[in-house]
Amino acid sequence: MSLRQALWILVLLLLLLAGWQFLRAVWLSRDPMSPPEATAASATAPGQQVVAAVAAGEEDDGEGFDHAPRLNAATADSAAGNEPEAFRSTLETQRLRRLLDGQQALVDRQRAEIETLQAEVAGLRQQLEESLHAQSPQSMASPEYAEATRLAEQGLDAEEIAARCGISIAEAGLLVSLARSGGRQ
Incomplete structure:
Protein backbone atom coordinates (compact mmCIF):
# COMPACT_ATOMS: atom_id res chain seq x y z
CA MET A 1 0.00 0.00 0.00
CA SER A 2 1.44 3.30 -1.03
CA LEU A 3 1.52 6.53 0.88
CA ARG A 4 -1.09 7.98 -1.45
CA GLN A 5 -3.58 5.21 -0.69
CA ALA A 6 -2.98 5.55 3.04
CA LEU A 7 -3.75 9.28 2.84
CA TRP A 8 -6.99 8.60 0.93
CA ILE A 9 -8.05 6.06 3.57
CA LEU A 10 -7.24 8.57 6.33
CA VAL A 11 -9.29 11.30 4.59
CA LEU A 12 -12.17 8.85 4.15
CA LEU A 13 -12.05 7.91 7.86
CA LEU A 14 -12.02 11.61 8.87
CA LEU A 15 -15.05 12.27 6.64
CA LEU A 16 -16.88 9.34 8.21
CA LEU A 17 -16.03 10.63 11.69
CA ALA A 18 -17.24 14.16 10.79
CA GLY A 19 -20.48 12.72 9.37
CA TRP A 20 -21.03 10.66 12.52
CA GLN A 21 -20.49 13.74 14.73
CA PHE A 22 -22.92 15.74 12.59
CA LEU A 23 -25.62 13.07 12.83
CA ARG A 24 -25.07 12.80 16.58
CA ALA A 25 -25.40 16.56 17.00
CA VAL A 26 -28.65 16.54 15.02
CA TRP A 27 -29.96 13.65 17.10
CA LEU A 28 -29.05 15.40 20.38
CA SER A 29 -30.71 18.66 19.31
CA ARG A 30 -34.01 16.83 18.84
CA ASP A 31 -33.82 15.23 22.32
CA PRO A 32 -33.53 17.97 24.98
CA MET A 33 -31.73 15.66 27.39
CA SER A 34 -28.80 13.51 26.40
CA PRO A 35 -29.20 9.80 27.12
CA PRO A 36 -27.03 9.78 30.28
CA GLU A 37 -28.92 12.78 31.72
CA ALA A 38 -32.29 11.28 30.80
CA THR A 39 -31.57 8.03 32.60
CA ALA A 40 -30.22 9.88 35.64
CA ALA A 41 -33.27 12.17 35.78
CA SER A 42 -35.72 9.30 35.46
CA ALA A 43 -33.93 7.32 38.17
CA THR A 44 -34.52 10.01 40.82
CA GLN A 110 -51.53 52.54 46.85
CA ARG A 111 -53.30 52.87 50.21
CA ALA A 112 -50.44 54.96 51.58
CA GLU A 113 -50.50 57.15 48.48
CA ILE A 114 -54.28 57.57 48.73
CA GLU A 115 -54.00 58.61 52.38
CA THR A 116 -51.29 61.14 51.47
CA LEU A 117 -53.40 62.54 48.65
CA GLN A 118 -56.48 62.76 50.88
CA ALA A 119 -54.50 64.69 53.50
CA GLU A 120 -53.16 67.00 50.79
CA VAL A 121 -56.66 67.62 49.37
CA ALA A 122 -58.00 68.36 52.86
CA GLY A 123 -55.19 70.87 53.41
CA LEU A 124 -55.85 72.55 50.07
CA ARG A 125 -59.59 72.66 50.77
CA GLN A 126 -58.92 74.31 54.14
CA GLN A 127 -56.57 76.86 52.53
CA LEU A 128 -59.21 77.67 49.92
CA GLU A 129 -61.90 78.18 52.55
CA GLU A 130 -59.57 80.38 54.63
CA SER A 131 -58.65 82.48 51.62
CA LEU A 132 -62.32 82.90 50.65
CA HIS A 133 -63.22 84.01 54.20
CA ALA A 134 -60.20 86.31 54.41
CA GLN A 135 -61.11 88.22 51.26
CA SER A 136 -62.92 91.43 52.02
CA PRO A 137 -65.00 93.38 49.51
CA GLN A 138 -62.16 95.92 49.27
CA SER A 139 -59.61 93.24 48.34
CA MET A 140 -61.89 92.00 45.57
CA ALA A 141 -61.88 95.48 44.01
CA SER A 142 -60.23 96.23 40.72
CA PRO A 143 -56.40 96.29 40.78
CA GLU A 144 -56.36 99.94 39.65
CA TYR A 145 -58.18 100.89 42.86
CA ALA A 146 -56.01 98.71 45.16
CA GLU A 147 -53.76 101.57 46.26
CA ALA A 148 -56.71 103.92 46.67
CA THR A 149 -58.50 101.33 48.80
CA ARG A 150 -55.39 100.87 50.97
CA LEU A 151 -55.12 104.65 51.48
CA ALA A 152 -58.84 104.87 52.37
CA GLU A 153 -58.38 102.11 54.94
CA GLN A 154 -55.50 104.12 56.44
CA GLY A 155 -57.91 107.04 57.00
CA LEU A 156 -56.95 109.59 54.33
CA ASP A 157 -59.72 111.85 53.05
CA ALA A 158 -61.18 111.73 49.52
CA GLU A 159 -59.29 114.79 48.17
CA GLU A 160 -55.86 113.39 49.17
CA ILE A 161 -56.67 109.94 47.70
CA ALA A 162 -57.89 111.53 44.45
CA ALA A 163 -54.69 113.61 44.19
CA ARG A 164 -52.32 110.69 44.90
CA CYS A 165 -54.03 107.99 42.76
CA GLY A 166 -55.31 110.08 39.87
CA ILE A 167 -58.98 109.21 40.31
CA SER A 168 -62.00 111.49 40.65
CA ILE A 169 -63.04 112.87 44.04
CA ALA A 170 -66.38 111.03 43.74
CA GLU A 171 -64.60 107.69 43.31
CA ALA A 172 -62.28 108.46 46.19
CA GLY A 173 -65.29 109.42 48.36
CA LEU A 174 -66.95 106.11 47.54
CA LEU A 175 -63.78 104.19 48.55
CA VAL A 176 -63.57 106.17 51.82
CA SER A 177 -67.21 105.37 52.68
CA LEU A 178 -66.64 101.65 51.84
CA ALA A 179 -63.53 101.59 54.04
CA ARG A 180 -65.43 103.18 56.94
CA SER A 181 -68.40 100.80 56.63
CA GLY A 182 -66.06 97.80 56.33
CA GLY A 183 -64.24 98.80 59.52
CA ARG A 184 -67.50 98.85 61.48
CA GLN A 185 -68.38 95.31 60.44
Whole structure:
Protein backbone atom coordinates (compact mmCIF):
# COMPACT_ATOMS: atom_id res chain seq x y z
CA MET A 1 0.00 0.00 0.00
CA SER A 2 1.44 3.30 -1.03
CA LEU A 3 1.52 6.53 0.88
CA ARG A 4 -1.09 7.98 -1.45
CA GLN A 5 -3.58 5.21 -0.69
CA ALA A 6 -2.98 5.55 3.04
CA LEU A 7 -3.75 9.28 2.84
CA TRP A 8 -6.99 8.60 0.93
CA ILE A 9 -8.05 6.06 3.57
CA LEU A 10 -7.24 8.57 6.33
CA VAL A 11 -9.29 11.30 4.59
CA LEU A 12 -12.17 8.85 4.15
CA LEU A 13 -12.05 7.91 7.86
CA LEU A 14 -12.02 11.61 8.87
CA LEU A 15 -15.05 12.27 6.64
CA LEU A 16 -16.88 9.34 8.21
CA LEU A 17 -16.03 10.63 11.69
CA ALA A 18 -17.24 14.16 10.79
CA GLY A 19 -20.48 12.72 9.37
CA TRP A 20 -21.03 10.66 12.52
CA GLN A 21 -20.49 13.74 14.73
CA PHE A 22 -22.92 15.74 12.59
CA LEU A 23 -25.62 13.07 12.83
CA ARG A 24 -25.07 12.80 16.58
CA ALA A 25 -25.40 16.56 17.00
CA VAL A 26 -28.65 16.54 15.02
CA TRP A 27 -29.96 13.65 17.10
CA LEU A 28 -29.05 15.40 20.38
CA SER A 29 -30.71 18.66 19.31
CA ARG A 30 -34.01 16.83 18.84
CA ASP A 31 -33.82 15.23 22.32
CA PRO A 32 -33.53 17.97 24.98
CA MET A 33 -31.73 15.66 27.39
CA SER A 34 -28.80 13.51 26.40
CA PRO A 35 -29.20 9.80 27.12
CA PRO A 36 -27.03 9.78 30.28
CA GLU A 37 -28.92 12.78 31.72
CA ALA A 38 -32.29 11.28 30.80
CA THR A 39 -31.57 8.03 32.60
CA ALA A 40 -30.22 9.88 35.64
CA ALA A 41 -33.27 12.17 35.78
CA SER A 42 -35.72 9.30 35.46
CA ALA A 43 -33.93 7.32 38.17
CA THR A 44 -34.52 10.01 40.82
CA ALA A 45 -37.89 11.03 42.19
CA PRO A 46 -39.04 14.68 41.87
CA GLY A 47 -38.60 15.30 45.58
CA GLN A 48 -35.06 13.95 45.43
CA GLN A 49 -34.28 16.34 42.57
CA VAL A 50 -35.46 19.22 44.72
CA VAL A 51 -33.37 18.06 47.66
CA ALA A 52 -30.35 17.70 45.35
CA ALA A 53 -30.92 21.20 43.96
CA VAL A 54 -31.23 22.65 47.46
CA ALA A 55 -28.11 20.81 48.62
CA ALA A 56 -26.23 22.07 45.55
CA GLY A 57 -27.23 25.64 46.47
CA GLU A 58 -28.74 26.53 43.11
CA GLU A 59 -30.03 30.10 42.98
CA ASP A 60 -33.21 31.49 41.48
CA ASP A 61 -32.70 32.77 37.92
CA GLY A 62 -34.49 36.05 38.70
CA GLU A 63 -37.27 35.50 36.17
CA GLY A 64 -39.91 34.87 38.82
CA PHE A 65 -39.93 31.09 38.43
CA ASP A 66 -38.41 29.04 41.20
CA HIS A 67 -36.96 26.01 39.42
CA ALA A 68 -35.95 24.37 42.66
CA PRO A 69 -37.90 25.64 45.67
CA ARG A 70 -36.12 25.78 48.97
CA LEU A 71 -37.33 23.04 51.30
CA ASN A 72 -36.48 22.30 54.90
CA ALA A 73 -35.50 18.78 55.97
CA ALA A 74 -39.02 17.72 57.03
CA THR A 75 -40.55 18.92 53.77
CA ALA A 76 -37.76 17.32 51.75
CA ASP A 77 -38.36 13.94 53.38
CA SER A 78 -42.08 14.10 52.72
CA ALA A 79 -41.54 15.40 49.16
CA ALA A 80 -39.31 12.45 48.30
CA GLY A 81 -42.31 10.12 48.28
CA ASN A 82 -44.80 12.46 46.56
CA GLU A 83 -45.91 12.13 42.99
CA PRO A 84 -45.03 14.63 40.24
CA GLU A 85 -48.53 16.13 40.44
CA ALA A 86 -48.02 17.07 44.08
CA PHE A 87 -44.68 18.62 43.21
CA ARG A 88 -46.29 20.68 40.43
CA SER A 89 -49.02 21.85 42.76
CA THR A 90 -46.38 22.88 45.32
CA LEU A 91 -44.58 24.91 42.66
CA GLU A 92 -47.84 26.48 41.56
CA THR A 93 -48.74 27.33 45.16
CA GLN A 94 -45.37 29.00 45.69
CA ARG A 95 -45.74 30.98 42.47
CA LEU A 96 -49.22 32.12 43.47
CA ARG A 97 -47.98 33.13 46.92
CA ARG A 98 -45.25 35.25 45.34
CA LEU A 99 -47.81 36.88 43.07
CA LEU A 100 -50.14 37.49 46.02
CA ASP A 101 -47.30 39.02 48.06
CA GLY A 102 -46.47 41.33 45.16
CA GLN A 103 -50.10 42.38 44.79
CA GLN A 104 -50.41 42.95 48.54
CA ALA A 105 -47.32 45.18 48.50
CA LEU A 106 -48.80 47.13 45.59
CA VAL A 107 -52.10 47.58 47.43
CA ASP A 108 -50.25 48.78 50.54
CA ARG A 109 -48.32 51.36 48.52
CA GLN A 110 -51.53 52.54 46.85
CA ARG A 111 -53.30 52.87 50.21
CA ALA A 112 -50.44 54.96 51.58
CA GLU A 113 -50.50 57.15 48.48
CA ILE A 114 -54.28 57.57 48.73
CA GLU A 115 -54.00 58.61 52.38
CA THR A 116 -51.29 61.14 51.47
CA LEU A 117 -53.40 62.54 48.65
CA GLN A 118 -56.48 62.76 50.88
CA ALA A 119 -54.50 64.69 53.50
CA GLU A 120 -53.16 67.00 50.79
CA VAL A 121 -56.66 67.62 49.37
CA ALA A 122 -58.00 68.36 52.86
CA GLY A 123 -55.19 70.87 53.41
CA LEU A 124 -55.85 72.55 50.07
CA ARG A 125 -59.59 72.66 50.77
CA GLN A 126 -58.92 74.31 54.14
CA GLN A 127 -56.57 76.86 52.53
CA LEU A 128 -59.21 77.67 49.92
CA GLU A 129 -61.90 78.18 52.55
CA GLU A 130 -59.57 80.38 54.63
CA SER A 131 -58.65 82.48 51.62
CA LEU A 132 -62.32 82.90 50.65
CA HIS A 133 -63.22 84.01 54.20
CA ALA A 134 -60.20 86.31 54.41
CA GLN A 135 -61.11 88.22 51.26
CA SER A 136 -62.92 91.43 52.02
CA PRO A 137 -65.00 93.38 49.51
CA GLN A 138 -62.16 95.92 49.27
CA SER A 139 -59.61 93.24 48.34
CA MET A 140 -61.89 92.00 45.57
CA ALA A 141 -61.88 95.48 44.01
CA SER A 142 -60.23 96.23 40.72
CA PRO A 143 -56.40 96.29 40.78
CA GLU A 144 -56.36 99.94 39.65
CA TYR A 145 -58.18 100.89 42.86
CA ALA A 146 -56.01 98.71 45.16
CA GLU A 147 -53.76 101.57 46.26
CA ALA A 148 -56.71 103.92 46.67
CA THR A 149 -58.50 101.33 48.80
CA ARG A 150 -55.39 100.87 50.97
CA LEU A 151 -55.12 104.65 51.48
CA ALA A 152 -58.84 104.87 52.37
CA GLU A 153 -58.38 102.11 54.94
CA GLN A 154 -55.50 104.12 56.44
CA GLY A 155 -57.91 107.04 57.00
CA LEU A 156 -56.95 109.59 54.33
CA ASP A 157 -59.72 111.85 53.05
CA ALA A 158 -61.18 111.73 49.52
CA GLU A 159 -59.29 114.79 48.17
CA GLU A 160 -55.86 113.39 49.17
CA ILE A 161 -56.67 109.94 47.70
CA ALA A 162 -57.89 111.53 44.45
CA ALA A 163 -54.69 113.61 44.19
CA ARG A 164 -52.32 110.69 44.90
CA CYS A 165 -54.03 107.99 42.76
CA GLY A 166 -55.31 110.08 39.87
CA ILE A 167 -58.98 109.21 40.31
CA SER A 168 -62.00 111.49 40.65
CA ILE A 169 -63.04 112.87 44.04
CA ALA A 170 -66.38 111.03 43.74
CA GLU A 171 -64.60 107.69 43.31
CA ALA A 172 -62.28 108.46 46.19
CA GLY A 173 -65.29 109.42 48.36
CA LEU A 174 -66.95 106.11 47.54
CA LEU A 175 -63.78 104.19 48.55
CA VAL A 176 -63.57 106.17 51.82
CA SER A 177 -67.21 105.37 52.68
CA LEU A 178 -66.64 101.65 51.84
CA ALA A 179 -63.53 101.59 54.04
CA ARG A 180 -65.43 103.18 56.94
CA SER A 181 -68.40 100.80 56.63
CA GLY A 182 -66.06 97.80 56.33
CA GLY A 183 -64.24 98.80 59.52
CA ARG A 184 -67.50 98.85 61.48
CA GLN A 185 -68.38 95.31 60.44
